[in-house]
Amino acid sequence: MLPIHFAMHLPDGFLSVQVSIFMWLATVPVIGYALKRLNADLGERQVPMMGVLAAAIFAGQMLNFAIAGGTSGHLIGAAMATILLGPWAAMLVLTCVISIQALLFQDGGLLVLGTNIFNMAIVGVAVAYMVFRTVHRLTGERSWGLYAGGFLAAWTSVEVAALGTGLELSLSGTSPANIAIPAMGGIHVLIGIGEGLITIGALVFLNATRRDLIKTNTAAQPKGNWVWVAGLILALLLAVASPLASKHPDGLISVAQHYGFLSNEKNPLFSLIPHYVFPGIGDKTLATILAAILGTLIVFGVTLGVAYTRRRRSGSDDQQQV
Amino acid sequence: MHVHFLDPFRPRNSLIHRFDPRLKLVLTVAFILTSTLIPSGAWPAYILLFALIFSTEVLSALGVGYVLRRSMLALPFVLAAIPLVLTVPGKALFSLPVGPWSISPTLPGLERFISITLKSWLSVQAAIVLAASTPFPDLLVAMRSVGVPRLLVSIFGLMWRYLFVLVDESIRLMRARASRSGHSDRPGTRSGGGLVWRARVTGSMAGSLFLRAFERSDRIYMAMVSRGYDGEARNLPLPAIRPAQYAILAGSVSLLIVMIMASYLLWG
Numbered sequence: 001m002l003p004i005h006f007a008m009h010l011p012d013g014f015l016s017v018q019v020s021i022f023m024w025l026a027t028v029p030v031i032g033y034a035l036k037r038l039n040a041d042l043g044e045r046q047v048p049m050m051g052v053l054a055a056a057i058f059a060g061q062m063l064n065f066a067i068a069g070g071t072s073g074h075l076i077g078a079a080m081a082t083i084l085l086g087p088w089a090a091m092l093v094l095t096c097v098i099s100i101q102a103l104l105f106q107d108g109g110l111l112v113l114g115t116n117i118f119n120m121a122i123v124g125v126a127v128a129y130m131v132f133r134t135v136h137r138l139t140g141e142r143s144w145g146l147y148a149g150g151f152l153a154a155w156t157s158v159e160v161a162a163l164g165t166g167l168e169l170s171l172s173g174t175s176p177a178n179i180a181i182p183a184m185g186g187i188h189v190l191i192g193i194g195e196g197l198i199t200i201g202a203l204v205f206l207n208a209t210r211r212d213l214i215k216t217n218t219a220a221q222p223k224g225n226w227v228w229v230a231g232l233i234l235a236l237l238l239a240v241a242s243p244l245a246s247k248h249p250d251g252l253i254s255v256a257q258h259y260g261f262l263s264n265e266k267n268p269l270f271s272l273i274p275h276y277v278f279p280g281i282g283d284k285t286l287a288t289i290l291a292a293i294l295g296t297l298i299v300f301g302v303t304l305g306v307a308y309t310r311r312r313r314s315g316s317d318d319q320q321q322v
Numbered sequence: 323m324h325v326h327f328l329d330p331f332r333p334r335n336s337l338i339h340r341f342d343p344r345l346k347l348v349l350t351v352a353f354i355l356t357s358t359l360i361p362s363g364a365w366p367a368y369i370l371l372f373a374l375i376f377s378t379e380v381l382s383a384l385g386v387g388y389v390l391r392r393s394m395l396a397l398p399f400v401l402a403a404i405p406l407v408l409t410v411p412g413k414a415l416f417s418l419p420v421g422p423w424s425i426s427p428t429l430p431g432l433e434r435f436i437s438i439t440l441k442s443w444l445s446v447q448a449a450i451v452l453a454a455s456t457p458f459p460d461l462l463v464a465m466r467s468v469g470v471p472r473l474l475v476s477i478f479g480l481m482w483r484y485l486f487v488l489v490d491e492s493i494r495l496m497r498a499r500a501s502r503s504g505h506s507d508r509p510g511t512r513s514g515g516g517l518v519w520r521a522r523v524t525g526s527m528a529g530s531l532f533l534r535a536f537e538r539s540d541r542i543y544m545a546m547v548s549r550g551y552d553g554e555a556r557n558l559p560l561p562a563i564r565p566a567q568y569a570i571l572a573g574s575v576s577l578l579i580v581m582i583m584a585s586y587l588l589w590g
Contacts, residue, residue, distance in 0.1 A: 011396040012354050012449070013441030014403065020358070035473050044553030046473070048543040051480025052488070056535030058481070059488035060528045063496065065520040075528050084532065096474075096481050103461065104330050104453045106395055106446050111354045169402055174438060179405040197518060201525015202532065210533060284365070284589050291366030295373030302377040 008165050008188075009101065009116055012109030016172040023168070024114030030122050031095055034088040041088075050089065054096035057081060061097075065198075075198045076191075078124035078161070079132065079154035083203065084213060087129040087227040094121035115168055119161045123234050128157035129224070130231025143207060146214070150203045151196035158195050160235050162188035163242045170245065181246040328489060330453040338382035338451065342563045343460040344467050345571045350452040354445040356578040360585045362437030363430075367585035368444070374577075375447045382455050389450050396446045403438045407431040458482050463560050476555040484542075488535055495527045 015023075038046050057077040064074035077097075081090035095117050101107035108116045132153035139145025166184035170177035206214055333339070338346075353375070360367045379389045410431035417426040456464070459479070466475045503515075503523065543551075 011399050011442045012445030013358055013438055013443075014399065015358075017355065017358050031474070032471070035471060039473060044547075044551065045543055047476045047480055047553070047555065048546060049539045050477045052484050052535050052539035052542060053532075054477065054481040055484040055488045056532055058485055059492040060531050062489065062492050063524050063527050063531070065524040075524070077528075080528065080532070092477070096477055100478065100481060100485070102449075104458070106392065106449050106453070109354065109442075109445055110351060110449055111358055111445070173434075174406070175402050176405055176409045179409070180402060183402075194521065197521030198525040198528055201522035202529035203525075204522065205526040205529035206533065209529075213533075213536070287366040287589060288369065291369040295369045295376075298373045299376050299380065302380050306380055306383070 008120060008161060008184075009098075009108030010112045010165060010168070011106075012111050014109075014172065014174045015112050015115060015168060016174075017111075019168055019172045020111050020115055023112075023118050027114040027118045027122060031091065031117070034091045034095075037088045038092060050092055050096065053081075053085065053089075054093045054100075057093055057097050058100065063198075065194075074194070075202075076120070076124075076158060076195055078120060078157045079128040079150060079195070080199050080202050082125050082128040082153065082157075083132055083150055083199075084206070087125055087224060090125045090128075091121050094125060119164045119168075123164050123238075124157040124161040126227050126231035127160045127235045128153040128231070130228050130235060131156045133224070133228055146207065147200045147203055150199045154196040154199040155192035156235065158188050158192035159185065160238050162191075163238045167238065167242060167245060177245040178247070181242045185242065328486060329458075330450075331457050332384055332388075332454045333457075334383040334455070336381060336383040336455070338378060338384075339455045341455075341570075342567050343456045343464040343560065345563060345567055346452060346456060347461065347464040347468060349571060349574055350448045352575055352578055353448045356582055357441045357444040357448075359582050360437075360441070361589075363433045364437075364585035364589035366589055367581050368437070368440050370581060371444050372440075375444055375451070378451055379447070382451055384451065384454050389447055389454070392450050393443060393446045396442055397439075399442065400435075400439045403435050406435045406438070410434055459557070460560065463557055466557075467560075472555075479555060480542075484535075484538075487538075488531070491534060492527075492531055495531060499523060499527065 038050065042049060060075050060077055060080075062074070078090065078094055081093050084090075085093065098108065098116050098120055099113060102110055102113045102116065132149040135149035135152055136145050139148065162184040163181060166175075166181035167177070169175040169180045169184075174180075203214070353371075357368075357371055360371070376386070379386050407427045408425060408431060410428055412428035412430035414426035414428055415432070417424050419425075452461075462475050462479050462482075465478070466472060
């Protein structure tokens, strides 16, 4: 009964190394800043509070409800965490959830962890914060504005994060932009509605039981304006770039090749050495056969070694028993 | 019911379990990096990488079947790469007319698709061996020593400690819902109200889980402070890394580098 996760946790192997490293570089400073901010706000309280709430979001993702035809909706939690905790804490909590999922449950890869954190914890939270605060303000902070803002923030954060994932897949040359982006976007239109409905349910419950929690955290955060602007920019960028990229996937590929995200077919550095210098081994078929033989020998040798040591160990156990 | 089954660590007495967690973490990431860097279609390199990870699985005494079964978890994602078979330009293998379109998979497209699937499968196996052969507290120390911020590592540690408690909590919530909203195991029998109602109930459950966690975190903080917590989580240091393990690390990393170079020079 492991939580079934949405299609946004990229596994390793699907993104090029260049895209993965670039996304790590974008993620690390933001998380570093969030850590610093919260340490200033919460002090030594930070560790227990963030840890337990991250565990709660992880456990909350197991709560699901039947939709139709055996499919079920479940909570992702970016918007809910943002509304209840404010943007910085939400980023940190989701970073923990995504990291633990990757590290222990192989839900998302390790090398692409930076990308997954960026999509869900940074883009998702920033966009949710932007949408929620805008709607909440525009409706004069009435309670229906809270629910409308919650629904829209949940839906947008899921959708925008999905578009980002599609864009990264196509930048890596794993999936053509005119397929990956509409497919990711399309699936998550529905997932986002489920997320939005659950978020409303949670907000209704909390507004009835602990209005003070919602009150303190929906108040404007100091320096929250930066997150608001960042969320707006990210949302606009992905909303504009995604249809453009899916209309002109060749453009995206040339951009990717230009910035080295997509390795060109022939690498000039390596073509300096002509192939015929290594007769025989350069022949791919022969090399494949050799590799298969070598691989089998390695595995066979290791298995034999393990079996031998175990037999010897169990043998000595028997002697001790006698 | 308690959710100990969530813990991926499987205690065994094997070489891989005894290997230093710091080096294990570094080697796992190096292995995943290598399999990501190998160009598509370099089959000999994939075979050798598979031999490496398979040998590790055999050495780890985790049971090869266990690792392979778990590694299927990441497979559904290959759906994202399937369009490549049709869109990468190249010689068509065959052409299948479907309505107004014709489906013509190309050889380079197929090569790229299989390569991505293999990369992902190899990487997932390495991650599984790491998680199943290293106790989480050791993994935390390993993360700390490769430069993950101390604060983040402490939060990870606390999250891990309360993960089981809160998953138990959410299982209790779901059981309560199932017993109160007419849940039936018989297929075709409707349970609960309409879609929006079901979503709202789930939302209330999420809200109440959040609230319980929030209040629990307060109690935990008090308990920590009353036991001398001052903002610093202290761990016992791991034993020093033995030279033999450094030698294994150096050997494996250079093997991986040779493999990357060979795959680019010869088979790329």
